[in-house]
Amino acid sequence: xxxxxxxxxxxxxxxxxxxxxxxxxxxxxxxxxxxxxxxxxxxxxxxxxxxxxxxxxxxxxxxxxxxxxxxxxxxxxxxxxxxxxxxxxxxxxxxxxxxxxxxxxxxxxxxxxxxxxxxxxxxxxxxxxxxxxxxxxxxxxxxxxxxxxxxxxxxxxxxxxxxxxxxxxxxxxxxxxxxxxxxxxxxxxxxxxxxxxxxxxxxxxxxxxxxx
Amino acid sequence: xxxxxxxxxxxxxxxxxxxxxxxxxxxxxxxxxxxxxxxxxxxxxxxxxxxxxxxxxxxxxxxxxxxxxxxxxxxxxxxxxxxxxxxxxxxxxxxxxxxxxxxxxxxxxxxxxxxxxxxxxxxxxxxxxxxxxxxxxxxxxxxxxxxxxxxxxxxxxxxxxxxxxxxxxxxxxxxxxxxxxxxxxxxxxxxxxxxxxxxxxxxxxxxxxxxx
Amino acid sequence: xxxxxxxxxxxxxxxxxxxxxxxxxxxxxxxxxxxxxxxxxxxxxxxxxxxxxxxxxxxxxxxxxxxxxxxxxxxxxxxxxxxxxxxxxxxxxxxxxxxxxxxxxxxxxxxxxxxxxxxxxxxxxxxxxxxxxxxxxxxxxxxxxxxxxxxxxxxxxxxxxxxxxxxxxxxxxxxxxxxxxxxxxxxxxxxxxxxxxxxxxxxxxxxxxxxx
Amino acid sequence: xxxxxxxxxxxxxxxxxxxxxxxxxxxxxxxxxxxxxxxxxxxxxxxxxxxxxxxxxxxxxxxxxxxxxxxxxxxxxxxxxxxxxxxxxxxxxxxxxxxxxxxxxxxxxxxxxxxxxxxxxxxxxxxxxxxxxxxxxxxxxxxxxxxxxxxxxxxxxxxxxxxxxxxxxxxxxxxxxxxxxxxxxxxxxxxxxxxxxxxxxxxxxxxxxxxx
Numbered sequence: 040x041x042x043x044x045x046x047x048x049x050x051x052x053x054x055x056x057x058x059x060x061x062x063x064x065x066x067x068x069x070x071x072x073x074x075x076x077x078x079x080x081x082x083x084x085x086x087x088x089x090x091x092x093x094x095x096x097x098x099x100x101x102x103x104x105x106x107x108x109x110x111x112x113x114x115x116x117x118x119x120x121x122x123x124x125x126x127x128x129x130x131x132x133x134x135x136x137x138x139x140x141x142x143x144x145x146x147x148x149x150x151x152x153x154x155x156x157x158x159x160x161x162x163x164x165x166x167x168x169x170x171x172x173x174x175x176x177x178x179x180x181x182x183x184x185x186x187x188x189x190x191x192x193x194x195x196x197x198x199x200x201x202x203x204x205x206x207x208x209x210x211x212x213x214x215x216x217x218x219x220x221x222x223x224x225x226x227x228x229x230x231x232x233x234x235x236x237x238x239x240x241x242x243x244x245x246x247x248x249x250x251x
Numbered sequence: 252x253x254x255x256x257x258x259x260x261x262x263x264x265x266x267x268x269x270x271x272x273x274x275x276x277x278x279x280x281x282x283x284x285x286x287x288x289x290x291x292x293x294x295x296x297x298x299x300x301x302x303x304x305x306x307x308x309x310x311x312x313x314x315x316x317x318x319x320x321x322x323x324x325x326x327x328x329x330x331x332x333x334x335x336x337x338x339x340x341x342x343x344x345x346x347x348x349x350x351x352x353x354x355x356x357x358x359x360x361x362x363x364x365x366x367x368x369x370x371x372x373x374x375x376x377x378x379x380x381x382x383x384x385x386x387x388x389x390x391x392x393x394x395x396x397x398x399x400x401x402x403x404x405x406x407x408x409x410x411x412x413x414x415x416x417x418x419x420x421x422x423x424x425x426x427x428x429x430x431x432x433x434x435x436x437x438x439x440x441x442x443x444x445x446x447x448x449x450x451x452x453x454x455x456x457x458x459x460x461x462x463x
Numbered sequence: 464x465x466x467x468x469x470x471x472x473x474x475x476x477x478x479x480x481x482x483x484x485x486x487x488x489x490x491x492x493x494x495x496x497x498x499x500x501x502x503x504x505x506x507x508x509x510x511x512x513x514x515x516x517x518x519x520x521x522x523x524x525x526x527x528x529x530x531x532x533x534x535x536x537x538x539x540x541x542x543x544x545x546x547x548x549x550x551x552x553x554x555x556x557x558x559x560x561x562x563x564x565x566x567x568x569x570x571x572x573x574x575x576x577x578x579x580x581x582x583x584x585x586x587x588x589x590x591x592x593x594x595x596x597x598x599x600x601x602x603x604x605x606x607x608x609x610x611x612x613x614x615x616x617x618x619x620x621x622x623x624x625x626x627x628x629x630x631x632x633x634x635x636x637x638x639x640x641x642x643x644x645x646x647x648x649x650x651x652x653x654x655x656x657x658x659x660x661x662x663x664x665x666x667x668x669x670x671x672x673x674x675x
Numbered sequence: 676x677x678x679x680x681x682x683x684x685x686x687x688x689x690x691x692x693x694x695x696x697x698x699x700x701x702x703x704x705x706x707x708x709x710x711x712x713x714x715x716x717x718x719x720x721x722x723x724x725x726x727x728x729x730x731x732x733x734x735x736x737x738x739x740x741x742x743x744x745x746x747x748x749x750x751x752x753x754x755x756x757x758x759x760x761x762x763x764x765x766x767x768x769x770x771x772x773x774x775x776x777x778x779x780x781x782x783x784x785x786x787x788x789x790x791x792x793x794x795x796x797x798x799x800x801x802x803x804x805x806x807x808x809x810x811x812x813x814x815x816x817x818x819x820x821x822x823x824x825x826x827x828x829x830x831x832x833x834x835x836x837x838x839x840x841x842x843x844x845x846x847x848x849x850x851x852x853x854x855x856x857x858x859x860x861x862x863x864x865x866x867x868x869x870x871x872x873x874x875x876x877x878x879x880x881x882x883x884x885x886x887x
Contacts, residue, residue, distance in 0.1 A: 047333070047334045047335075048334055111574075111592075112572070115592065115595035115596060116588070116591050116592055116595045117595075118408075118409070118410075118411040118591070118594070118595065119408050119411055119412070119413065119414075119439070119440060121259070122259045122260055122413075122439075122440045122441060123259075123437070123438050123439045123440045123441050123443075124437075124438045124439075124441070148536070150535075154588075155588045155591050156409040156591070157405070157409065158405070158409065161409050162586065162587065162588045162589075162590060162591050163586065163588070164540065164578075164579045164586045164587070165586075166586060167540050167542070167579050167580070167586050168535075168539065168540055170542070170835050171539035171540045171541075171542065171835075172539060185435060185438070186438075189435075190402075190405050190409075193369070193370070193402050193405070196330075196331050197330070197368040197369065197370065197373050198330075199330040199331055199806050199807075200331070201331065201334075202331075212438065215431070215434075216431070216434065216435065216438070219427070219428070219431030219432075219434075219435070220431075220435075222427075222428065222431075223397060223401075223428065223431070223432075225335070225336075226335050226336045226397070226398075226424065226428070227331070227334075227335045227336075228331060228334045228335045229334060229335050229336070231335075323786075323804075324784070327804065327807035327808060328800065328803050328804055328807045329807075330803070330806070330807065360748070362747075366800075367800045367803050368803070374798065374799065374800045374802060374803050375798065375800070376752065376790075376791045376798045376799070377798075378798060379752050379754070379791050379792070379798050380747075380751065380752055382623050382754070383623075383751035383752045383753075383754065384751060411594050411595075471757070471758045471759075472758055542832075542833070542834075542835040543832050543835055543836070543837065543838075543863070543864060545683070546683045546684055546837075546863075546864045546865060547683075547861070547862050547863045547864045547865050547867075548861075548862045548863075548865070580833040581829070581833065582829070582833065585833050609859060609862070610862075613859075614826075614829050614833075617793070617794070617826050617829070620754075620755050621754070621792040621793065621794065621797050621826075622754075623754040623755055624755070625755065625758075626755075636862065639855070639858075640855070640858065640859065640862070643851070643852070643855030643856075643858075643859070644855075644859075646851075646852065646855075647821060647825075647852065647855070647856075649759070649760075650759050650760045650821070650822075650848065650852070651755070651758075651759045651760075652755060652758045652759045653758060653759050653760070655759075
């Protein structure tokens with residue numbers, strides 16, 4: 040698999056981590072109560088692909104980090120998040136807020152980082168974890184492309200990480216917003232947009248050989 | 252002037268500040284050396300409008316904060332900023348890096364915040380200044396709509412500020428990216444997109460009366 | 464109860480919160496495994512007092528926030544914490560790491576903030592929570608006076624909060640270190656050192672009257 | 676020179692930087708106006724030693740970073756800094772606020788980081804600079820031992836840096852506070868307390884040989 044012509048860096052620099060952004064159960068929308076996030080057509084289909092990425096990462100020794108957006112039940116920590124297109128979402132303790140464990144193979148003991156805002160870095164311990172793991176390249180999957188994925192990309196970019204987005208494994212609030220955010224990420228790091236096939240091949244190549 | 256129907260908050264909540272993002276001189280592009288930032292057609296025209304906003308803000312007692320992107324001459328602090336669409340830019344000491352003082356009425360003693368990254372909040376003292384000023388609403392102008400303006404909006408949104416973007420007073424790297432980022436900001440806070448006329452009228456209304 | 468002569472601010476400014484720092488079970492020291500934190504004589508006695516503060520805060524409508532230091536079981540997030548006087552401590556999943564719930568009346572649904580470092584603010588959501596609660600004054604109890612309490616005080620001081628330490632309700636790694644840190648906090652905010660009696664009286668005075 | 680017995684890490688791990696904390700001119704105290712920071716006897720004597728460290732660092736290719744505490748002239752950014760033992764200090768534009776350039780050999784083009792709070796990391800670009808320089812060990816000199824030096828040490832410790840304090844090249848607000856803070860730093864990282872002779876010898880050993 041060849042590198043994109045315009046890329047100024049290899050796809051993976053140093054040690055990589057797979058960042059699983061907000062693979063939560065979701066469910067029916069109940070106004071003012073639950074799950075009030077718009078979603079483009081076709082979301083959900085990406086979970087099997089995400090699961091394959093998780094499996095391949097584990098086999099390759101690539102750390103997998105599961106992120107969960109979660110708000111306190113008294114809604115004290117929503118800040119300005121209800122002033123826009125999103126209604127109440129991701130309340131702690133609701134089934135819809137849980138990571139979709141079976142779908143994406145989230146297991147007890149996996150790295151897990153809860154967050155209160157869109158960026159995975161915003162007032163979370165993600166950077167502490169990444170420093171401890173000595174990770175330099177982040178591979179992003181999940182949703183929404185134009186919210187949590189995009190703004191996590193921006194903070195990782197600003198924090199000097201090499202950052203890649205698996206474009207067939209992220210979903211946006213609309214097709215147009217999804218496309219625009221992918222372009223914006225590519226603007227920041229040429230070669231950031233990647234297909235799952237490339238990532239799977241890279242993970243496969245990292246797998247320790249069984250031969251003695 | 253009526254509020255947009257969908258807005259969930261007034262245009263200005265509490266005390267406002269006018270944030271002048273990266274109104275720098277710019278100049279000719281010299282590859283690998285200077286000013287390597289793409290720009291949509293029509294940029295530059297907004298400066299007279301920006302200046303009117305500054306004048307109106309001063310008259311109304313609204314703090315004006317000038318932001319400057321600036322990098323150390325040995326380029327040690329570029330991080331991943333040269334891995335994408337931008338070439339070398341905003342080197343300390345170059346004329347092109349200076350605030351376009353006459354154009355936007357930047358004066359000695361004005362609030363000034365230099366930064367190393369795209370978000371005005373990222374490892375700067377902006378939040379310290381805003382806390383000191385007891386500001387709750389940020390009004391953003393400048394460029395690029397889809398980079399520094401957008402990502403400053405995101406951090407101010409995540410930091411619980413009410414945030415507005417003056418859409419006839421910001422410019423993007425391309426028309427499409429500009430439009431997409433305006434939509435993304437509106438997604439975060441309904442009623443975020445504003446025209447300079449509305450802001451000027453609001454500042455006018457805040458002006459202390461001269462009558463005794 | 465009179466204010467200290469040197470105090471430049473009232474004991475409580477605006478809305479207060481009671482910060483319960485690291486009231487964890489602890490237990491026997493197992494080298495390289497568990498609970499390797501030095502402690503001055505007499506620690507433990509403060510829990511009943513802490514519990515009285517919690518009860519009084521609840522009655523007064525003052526938010527109570529429980530903090531827990533906790534490290535990932537693979538110890539990837541210890542950073543430099545094992546280079547000094549402390550051995551392995553606060554491993555997730557160990558009984559000794561749990562909040563001493565009965566002792567300090569920690570209940571399901573209480574505000575809870577886990578952390579990876581000494582300052583309660585360092586890469587945690589504490590500031591998001593405090594902004595949501597509109598808290599301006601922090602009242603600190605717990606341990607260690609000279610580590611987590613002191614460094615949380617510093618970050619809250621730097622973050623413009625009014626900060627008080629309940630000196631009969633904190634314990635240090637040694638008596639000398641405890642005393643030095645209390646002095647250092649008083650250096651930052653005159654009148655910061657307070658006795659539990661003063662705080663209890665203030666909470667009592669805030670209690671909503673039952674009379675109609 | 677032998678390592679301290681208790682040290683768990685070498686004196687210098689990876690690449691080092693010399694951090695020159697608040698070597699400012701100072702001057703006479705004018706109540707409510709200027710320079711209101713207490714100081715232990717004997718301060719000032721350390722400048723020649725600091726200058727020798729700077730010279731040795733330059734010769735060894737060790738980056739030197741000068742830090743300056745500075746507040747806006749309208750005092751909007753003092754936060755809670757005037758609630759304690761310190762009076763007005765470090766106002767931008769005052770001679771007393773300038774780095775004592777001749778005394779410590781501060782030159783145009785040197786790395787320079789202004790700050791609004793005590794920790795050199797708090798809302799500054801220091802971490803961006805250190806990442807760019809790929810520095811792992813910080814060597815601290817300057818003042819006050821028990822305020823800016825101590826709290827910078829804490830943040831660098833929490834940020835996974837190896838941190839050393841040159842104890843004959845720092846000064847405190849009082850002898851007791853100075854001593855207590857040195858002990859607190861040693862608590863965090865055993866072997867943190869170092870004498871200038873050790874550091875000078877280490878820098879000497881790093882000097883590139885002139886022999887071909």
